[in-house]
Amino acid sequence: MPHELTKPASLTVAVLLSVGRHPVTGRARRADQDARGLELALSLSAARIELVHAGPFDDACEASMRGYLGMSSGYTETGADSVTLVEQPSQADVLPALSHALSESLAPQLVIAGERTEQGEGSGMLPYQLSESLGWPIVGGIVAVEAVDEGVATLLQALPRGQRRRLSVRLPAIITVNATATSPRQSAFGPARRGTLAVVEQPAVHDEAQDEWHVEPARKRPKRLKIVKSTSARERFKAAAAKSDGGGGQVLTDVTPDEGAAAIHKLLKEEGVLR
Amino acid sequence: MTLPRRDPRQERIVRNRRHPEHDRLMDDQGAGAAMVTWTGPSGVRRCDPHRCGFIGPNGIKRIDRGGSQQPMGNAAPSAGRQQPTAQRRHIEIESPAFLVTVVPDMPGGRLSSHDRDLLGLARQLADADAQSPGAVLAIVMGAHKETQWGDAGVDRLMECGDSALEGYAPEARLGALEAVERELAPRFWLLPDAATGGADLGRRLAARLGERPVTGLWSLESAPETAQGWRCTTRGGAGSLDIQRPLSRVILALEECAEPVSETHHAASVLTLSHPLLPLLSRIEDQGRVPVDPASIALAEAEFILSAGNGVKDWEGFHHAARVLGATEGASRVAVDDGFMARDRQVGATGTWVTARVYVAVGISGAIQHLQGIQRCDKVVAINKDPDCDMIKRADLAVIGDAGEILSALVARVEQEREEQRDAA
Numbered sequence: 001m002p003h004e005l006t007k008p009a010s011l012t013v014a015v016l017l018s019v020g021r022h023p024v025t026g027r028a029r030r031a032d033q034d035a036r037g038l039e040l041a042l043s044l045s046a047a048r049i050e051l052v053h054a055g056p057f058d059d060a061c062e063a064s065m066r067g068y069l070g071m072s073s074g075y076t077e078t079g080a081d082s083v084t085l086v087e088q089p090s091q092a093d094v095l096p097a098l099s100h101a102l103s104e105s106l107a108p109q110l111v112i113a114g115e116r117t118e119q120g121e122g123s124g125m126l127p128y129q130l131s132e133s134l135g136w137p138i139v140g141g142i143v144a145v146e147a148v149d150e151g152v153a154t155l156l157q158a159l160p161r162g163q164r165r166r167l168s169v170r171l172p173a174i175i176t177v178n179a180t181a182t183s184p185r186q187s188a189f190g191p192a193r194r195g196t197l198a199v200v201e202q203p204a205v206h207d208e209a210q211d212e213w214h215v216e217p218a219r220k221r222p223k224r225l226k227i228v229k230s231t232s233a234r235e236r237f238k239a240a241a242a243k244s245d246g247g248g249g250q251v252l253t254d255v256t257p258d259e260g261a262a263a264i265h266k267l268l269k270e271e272g273v274l275r
Numbered sequence: 276m277t278l279p280r281r282d283p284r285q286e287r288i289v290r291n292r293r294h295p296e297h298d299r300l301m302d303d304q305g306a307g308a309a310m311v312t313w314t315g316p317s318g319v320r321r322c323d324p325h326r327c328g329f330i331g332p333n334g335i336k337r338i339d340r341g342g343s344q345q346p347m348g349n350a351a352p353s354a355g356r357q358q359p360t361a362q363r364r365h366i367e368i369e370s371p372a373f374l375v376t377v378v379p380d381m382p383g384g385r386l387s388s389h390d391r392d393l394l395g396l397a398r399q400l401a402d403a404d405a406q407s408p409g410a411v412l413a414i415v416m417g418a419h420k421e422t423q424w425g426d427a428g429v430d431r432l433m434e435c436g437d438s439a440l441e442g443y444a445p446e447a448r449l450g451a452l453e454a455v456e457r458e459l460a461p462r463f464w465l466l467p468d469a470a471t472g473g474a475d476l477g478r479r480l481a482a483r484l485g486e487r488p489v490t491g492l493w494s495l496e497s498a499p500e501t502a503q504g505w506r507c508t509t510r511g512g513a514g515s516l517d518i519q520r521p522l523s524r525v526i527l528a529l530e531e532c533a534e535p536v537s538e539t540h541h542a543a544s545v546l547t548l549s550h551p552l553l554p555l556l557s558r559i560e561d562q563g564r565v566p567v568d569p570a571s572i573a574l575a576e577a578e579f580i581l582s583a584g585n586g587v588k589d590w591e592g593f594h595h596a597a598r599v600l601g602a603t604e605g606a607s608r609v610a611v612d613d614g615f616m617a618r619d620r621q622v623g624a625t626g627t628w629v630t631a632r633v634y635v636a637v638g639i640s641g642a643i644q645h646l647q648g649i650q651r652c653d654k655v656v657a658i659n660k661d662p663d664c665d666m667i668k669r670a671d672l673a674v675i676g677d678a679g680e681i682l683s684a685l686v687a688r689v690e691q692e693r694e695e696q697r698d699a700a
């Protein structure tokens with residue numbers, strides 16, 4: 001989607017990037033939602049883009065950051081050819097460092113993040129905590145930024161069941177990207193090598209709560225059993241064998257088509273599906 | 276004084292079923308009714324096989340030993356339906372030791388199955404200690420249509436019908452929850468970890484309260500050694516990890532985290548805040564829904580489906596109806612096989628399992644393969660010529676008649692109403 005930005009120079013967008021995990025092989029990769037967030041940022045014409053990651057600087061980190069750079073480092077004029085890497089030990093609470101980097105050095109008007117990370121706790125709390133500590137509004141589940149005009153962004157939000165809602169939010173703001181946003185472009189190898197990683201040091205805060213957790217690969221969740229509470233064998237047999245007979249819906253026989261249509265119309269309106 | 280007299284002849288006739296006067300005598304005496312069932316010497320219930328039971332569908336006499344069937348004669352086939360549902364135990368908690376607050380999502384204005392699971396979880400937390408039970412408080416924001424609060428396990432109900440809370444108003448809703456926190460200080464906050472709203476609101480609440488929430492909770496067990504007395508298992512890492520950790524105050528739980536309440540009925544007495552909510556200057560403004568082409572919505576997540584079967588003859592009319600109603604189109608297998616609808620529109624066992632809130636089945640007989648696909652639909656409307664078909668049994672509203680005529684009448688109604696609205700505006 002092309003976007004008309006009235007004040008292009010004034011918009012700075014920070015995209016928060018995390019280290020993804022391939023669901024099958026478990027290898028580090030660009031995280032899907034963050035890549036969608038970067039795609040969203042790249043679709044904002046003439047915005048300045050800051051890529052930010054906080055975490056340990058290791059092979060996995062480099063591999064995934066280069067995954068993002070392969071999408072964006074052709075856009076040198078936007079500043080998207082370099083990742084600001086706020087270095088933090090693993091198991092650190094990155095919130096203070098990230099919040100400091102955003103408010104002090106990068107000063108974006110719009111922060112784009114994914115909804116959940118693909119590794120670790122993946123609670124999806126980071127954008128909300130950032131919003132709380134920076135005092136900026138946050139909106140979740142965004143699929144598109146339609147316009148940015150005089151410090152107000154018009155956003156398109158994904159609702160369940162394929163619906164969309166339009167919102168406007170006062171900048172500076174934080175948005176999280178929904179999994180149904182435009183899928184990210186391919187990551188190209190050459191640009192990925194040419195992009196740069198700029199490491200920044202920040203004091204680290206150890207996340208103590210995690211020490212007492214016990215983490216293991218996800219088990220399959222037990223399937224819910226249909227519990228039949230009954231007193232007699234006959235009822236248990238009936239529950240096991242009987243076809244569900246719905247139990248008394250309203251049946252209109254011998255009505256004219258118009259009366260039937262009226263009844264259906266009433267139900268559709270009550271359920272609020274007619275718009 | 277009268278002596279009890281036996282009539283040996285009568286006794287003989289009563290014993291002899293084949294006697295020509297047997298039936299008359301039994302009816303006269305009224306002894307028959309008492310004799311159909313009795314309690315035997317060892318306390319077992321006995322019944323006279325000649326005087327109870329009913330004739331089954333294939334002409335064979337059946338005896339129902341469950342006792343729900345009436346003696347011979349008035350054996351209505353629908354007797355099972357009229358059975359009173361088991362009485363739920365009524366529970367009233369006068370002075371709760373603590374509060375467990377649930378903020379249900381209520382998509383469509385009613386408690387969803389996810390909300391009910393969450394209330395079941397809340398009951399586990401509240402009822403753990405029988406000496407000092409807690410109460411479950413449900414907070415509803417905006418208008419709703421739910422009436423069965425007590426059966427869902429709600430002790431206290433707080434309805435915030437403020438117009439500022441309608442639509443997407445996360446900041447105002449957070450303000451309301453904060454007011455509850457200040458006034459009632461509940462021990463736990465439970466929200467559904469679902470895209471219908473709870474995931475967003477719960478995280479906002481946790482960030483505002485400065486609590487680290489447990490997210491994606493799916494199992495809970497008591498652990499007296501921890502601070503809250505509970506341990507839980509949550510999903511992390513995009514569904515790839517299970518994390519066992521102590522419970523915290525703010526809980527975002529997944530679907531099927533607990534069994535919904537089914538045995539008890541609770542008071543659901545109304546609770547209000549002593550201070551009215553302060554109006555809040557919101558930085559987020561809801562500009563309303565954006566029209567989405569219903570045909571572009573995946574069948575599995577469509578909210579409103581108009582589905583066609585073999586009974587549809589006028590396909591142009593059907594497509595027109597779907598456009599006017601703004602419904603996503605579905606089809607039965609026959610309609611697809613006959614080439615009237617695309618394969619990706621097929622609903623059922625070999626097609627898509629749909630989750631629509633309203634499913635309108637037009638000319639679909641309701642084969643089991645089709646009914647499987649609509650198990651999770653809330654309201655089913657059937658339009659069919661045949662009043663005995665299985666779809667009618669499943670439907671919440673069934674209209675018997677010709678599909679084409681009813682659909683065109685419906686379209687005419689909707690168009691007429693839109694016309695009137697346009698004129699009024």
Ligand SMILES: Cc1cc2nc3c(=O)[nH]c(=O)nc-3n(C[C@H](O)[C@H](O)[C@H](O)COP(=O)(O)OP(=O)(O)OC[C@H]3O[C@@H](n4cnc5c(N)ncnc54)[C@H](O)[C@@H]3O)c2cc1C
Nearest residue numbers: 584585586607608623624625626638639640642660661678
């Ligand atoms: C292995 C297997 C898998 C299958 N999987 C699926 C599946 O995934 N999905 C699926 O749908 N089917 C499936 N089927 C097929 C299924 O068994 C039924 O054959 C099919 O669902 C019937 O479709 P229908 O109800 O449209 O047609 P019919 O059974 O022919 O029913 C037509 C209905 O329309 C009514 N009618 C006729 N004319 C009118 C009129 N003018 N106005 C109003 N009503 C009218 C009739 O009374 C009748 O009830 C499967 C079958 C098999 C064997």
